[in-house]
Amino acid sequence: MTIGVPKEIKNNESRVGMTPAGIFELLHNDHTVYVQSGAGEGSGFSDDDYKKVGAIVLDTIGQVYSMSDMIVKVKEPIEEEYGLIQEGQVVFTYFHFASSEPLTRAMLESGAVCIAYETVEDNDGTLPLLTPMSEVAGRMAIQQGAKYLEKPKKGRGVLLGGVPGVPPGRVLVLGAGVVGIQAAKMAAGLGAHVTILDINMKRLRYVNDVMPSHVVTGFSNEYNIRKHVKTHDLIVGGVLVKGSKAPNLITRDMLKTMHPGAVIVDVAVDQGGCVETSRPTTHEDPVYIIDDVVHYSVANMPGAVPYTSTVALTNVTLPYVLALANKGWEKACSEDESLNKGLNIALGKIIYKEIVEAFGWETTLV
Secondary structure (H helix, E strand, O other): OEEEEOOOOOOOOOOOOOOHHHHHHHHHOOOEEEEEOOOOHHHOOOHHHHHHHOOEEEOOHHHHHHOOOEEEOOOOOOHHHHOOOOOOOEEEEOOOHHHOHHHHHHHHHHOOEEEEHHHOOOOOOOOOOOHHHHHHHHHHHHHHHHHHOOHHHOOOOOOOOOEOOEOOOEEEEEOOOHHHHHHHHHHHHHOOEEEEEEOOHHHHHHHHHHOOOOEEEEEOOHHHHHHHHOOOOEEEEOOOOOOOOOOOOEOHHHHOOOOOOOEEEEHHHHHOOOEOOOOOEOOOOOEEEEOOEEEEOEOOHHHHOHHHHHHHHHHHHHHHHHHHHHHOHHHHHHHOHHHHOOEEEEOOEEOOHHHHHHHOOOOOOO
């Protein structure tokens, strides 16, 4: 099979779909790999690094798409890429279809086979290809939140860890999944007082067992959320509904009850966001203010630390890339239920029903 690795063209996205180590494995399985020139530079991998393992480096993104049976990338295709995707071509990447009807329609019209990292699911319900990026985003949420709490950034002027004689900042984490756990861990490490809310009591019991005493748990409902947003300095939205749009847990009217200069980091923004006032931003222009509340809602947070993110992501995607290349998408998906759950759109038909539900469509054939 021929595999293509294009350069990401989303704003400030420096990750790359494959490292030289992964391409080395593909070549040893008798596949051909095309890499767009400069694709790995943002993650610390030069064209020479790819050439040394046997990849063929091409000048343009158009060449990579036109010569490849499968495209392996990081972020969903953007409008400039829609016309490059070919009928029957496998595209393996993060898609988050439920948050974008134009992307969904474009992929249906392309006739491509779209396998989404974020819905590949193990038997125990975990999401192995989403987990490493959720770990990065959860930890980054605290770094970014702490920065934007600073007064020069229009924040409240609160140091999360406090100092002797001054109480620590208060962090509210919505969701006790991977993002929430990592955010709570980082915030607790800084010395902040952390409250984490979830509707899953098993997850809350786990948090209670593994976190220090200044991390407290609560059941997530509107009453409790309304109560806590009034007193917390930094709020992290880490809610995930697999393959579907995130629920709006913080509504516009709640903002007026919050401290002026409080910060919201909505990690769920790539699935529509769990804050009513969230809209996707970029690393170039990451924040905006509504009702004196700073909103940070960058849709590709891990892209700011591309070396760490690329290596973490490709560690887990490579086995699936090899299976798709060695067996073809139909056989690979039929033999691996986890990978099969990643199949979102195939040859003009929606396979993943949550996408249909997200848009209120009546059929999977649109």
